[in-house]
Amino acid sequence: MANEVTAQQIAEKVWNKESAFILDVRNESDFADWKIEGENLEYLNVPYFELIDGIEPILDKLPKNQDIFVVCAKEGSSKMVADMLEEAGVQASYLKGGMKSWSEYLRQTKVYEDSNMTVYQFVRIGKGCLSYMVISDGEALVVDPSRFVDQYVEVAKEAGAVITHVVDSHLHADHISGGILLSEKTGAAYYLMKSEGAVFDFNPLENYETIEFNQVKLEVLAVKTPGHTPGSVSFFVNDTLLFSGDTIFVSGLGRPDLGNKVREWANDLYETVSSKVSQIADDVIVLPGHYADLDEELNKQGYVGSTLGDIRKRNENMFQTTKEEFLHHVEQSASSVKPPNFEDIVALNRGERTADTERMQELEIGPNRCAVHHTD
Incomplete structure (x- = not known):
């Protein structure tokens, strides 16, 4: 099971300009309109429905030695994807409460x-x-x-x-x-x-x-x-x-x-x-x-x-x-x-x-x- 990460924890990384990788599984239009932003953040946007049958297509696009945070609107989809990554041997966390929690911190x-x-x-x-x-x-x-x-x-x-x-x-x-x-x-x-x-x-x-x-x-x-x-x-x-x-x-x-x-x-x-x-x-x-x-x-x-x-x-x-x-x-x-x-x-x-x-x-x-x- 993947670990959760809070909006506060990600905010501190953004504030301190630390590096992290955001895997955003919302629709492309939602990601383009609004996302977690930070000077040293890297992004990959793949809608979760493209990953339901497996996360193999994106494994080679993920970093090996960097924090990976999976993000969706409310939490459910990102938790599912983060769990799949963990099962594949990729350490990842999902944003607790999704972008809703990010909006309110x-x-x-x-x-x-x-x-x-x-x-x-x-x-x-x-x-x-x-x-x-x-x-x-x-x-x-x-x-x-x-x-x-x-x-x-x-x-x-x-x-x-x-x-x-x-x-x-x-x-x-x-x-x-x-x-x-x-x-x-x-x-x-x-x-x-x-x-x-x-x-x-x-x-x-x-x-x-x-x-x-x-x-x-x-x-x-x-x-x-x-x-x-x-x-x-x-x-x-x-x-x-x-x-x-x-x-x-x-x-x-x-x-x-x-x-x-x-x-x-x-x-x-x-x-x-x-x-x-x-x-x-x-x-x-x-x-x-x-x-x-x-x-x-x-x-x-x-x-x-x-x-x-x-x-x-x-x-x-x-x-x-x-x-x-x-x-x-x-x-x-x-x-x-x-x-x-x-x-x-x-x-x-x-x-x-x-x-x-x-x-x-x-x-x-x-x-x-x-x-x-x-x-x-």
């Missing part, structure tokens, strides 16, 4: 600490989604939480803190927010821009210049930064960190085409970049809401983020250009490929619909496409 890492606060980044490595927790003297604020809220509660508890504030930088289109659920579970105040159209009760960010908590006056300045969505905001913390949501990425800007108003929202994005963001110092650390390529955007400190100065240099044709050139570039970069199921996900995040856990898993399966707009 959150990796926690510390990104910043000083006498006033400690900041953790939570990387949803299978989706490219990033969320954060700011802890200060027994209280915690969570930025853009995923729906796996128990992990945030546990991290706060381990730090001796209580979650008192939850903020969403915008209405997410590629994953289901855990903001309301985390607020209900902890009693924390929940904040979102009213212009995003949510139908449940929340604290409208339009009413706040700052969100302060604790004796140390940890300031979270809500910088209105439309562009990705009309109500996108960023959060500027203690003049040190910028939680940029989907406005600024390490290697680009948020795509402004999800509302079918490309030029209008691109104009907003230009105003954001040329006026509001231009006032922020180069040494401020930008912590985005998504990434597109972990190999490119993971820094030497072990988290996804960079100084604003480095991002400006990396994306000169976005940060140092005329308005017409900017709008032209954005329009040319606009993608017809929307995040999978984005209309259903947006409806859930607005509170217009509900779904059980199984349905939420189905809706979220697939890649992140909110960070498609990059500056090459």
Whole structure:
């Protein structure tokens, strides 16, 4: 019988840029659309139904001295193939829970600490989604939480803190927010821009210049930064960190085409970049809401983020250009490929619909496409 491997174990290999071989037995279209990605991973995609009568045709395509992980959608097919490989004398493991578990794994890492606060980044490595927790003297604020809220509660508890504030930088289109659920579970105040159209009760960010908590006056300045969505905001913390949501990425800007108003929202994005963001110092650390390529955007400190100065240099044709050139570039970069199921996900995040856990898993399966707009 083959051994199982967890999403966490594979994630650590990806994070540490270790080599491994992925035998993905999903359909070719599913593999082409979304797979486990890593700098030193090798791949072979053969649909499991081609292996039902035996794995002999692929034996000579498998490495001899390398970890082999068999992957499918939910686990069953990969376990079958891994067992067949073991019987043939090939050591292999199957991904427990399949790509569903890969989609849901959150990796926690510390990104910043000083006498006033400690900041953790939570990387949803299978989706490219990033969320954060700011802890200060027994209280915690969570930025853009995923729906796996128990992990945030546990991290706060381990730090001796209580979650008192939850903020969403915008209405997410590629994953289901855990903001309301985390607020209900902890009693924390929940904040979102009213212009995003949510139908449940929340604290409208339009009413706040700052969100302060604790004796140390940890300031979270809500910088209105439309562009990705009309109500996108960023959060500027203690003049040190910028939680940029989907406005600024390490290697680009948020795509402004999800509302079918490309030029209008691109104009907003230009105003954001040329006026509001231009006032922020180069040494401020930008912590985005998504990434597109972990190999490119993971820094030497072990988290996804960079100084604003480095991002400006990396994306000169976005940060140092005329308005017409900017709008032209954005329009040319606009993608017809929307995040999978984005209309259903947006409806859930607005509170217009509900779904059980199984349905939420189905809706979220697939890649992140909110960070498609990059500056090459």
